[in-house]
Amino acid sequence: MQDVEHHCLSQEFPELKERIHEMKMSNAHFKKMHDEYTELSKQIENMITEVTPASNTTEETLKTQRVHLKDQLYGMLTA
Numbered sequence: 001m002q003d004v005e006h007h008c009l010s011q012e013f014p015e016l017k018e019r020i021h022e023m024k025m026s027n028a029h030f031k032k033m034h035d036e037y038t039e040l041s042k043q044i045e046n047m048i049t050e051v052t053p054a055s056n057t058t059e060e061t062l063k064t065q066r067v068h069l070k071d072q073l074y075g076m077l078t079a
Contacts, residue, residue: 006041006045007037007041007044007045007066007070008038009034009037009038009073012070013074013077016077016078019077020077023076023077030076033072033076034073036069037069037070037073040062040065040069041066044059044062044063044066047059047062
């Protein structure tokens with residue numbers, strides 16, 4: 001079994017942990033995107049650990065979606 005790197009947003013940006021919490025509480029759009037990011041991360045982790053069988057293409061597609069979401073979330077956090 002492969003070691004899985006967790007991609008929790010507050011682990012990705014530890015310096016923004018408080019800001020992430022504030023934004024989740026006060027901005028519905030940010031919270032929705034954050035929830036989507038978290039769900040994508042869980043799906044990808046399950047594919048990597050083979051809990052959920054998936055093709056490499058599917059896994060890569062989800063990883064690309066997660067990167068785009070992370071970029072958008074980071075933009076909102078630092079705006």
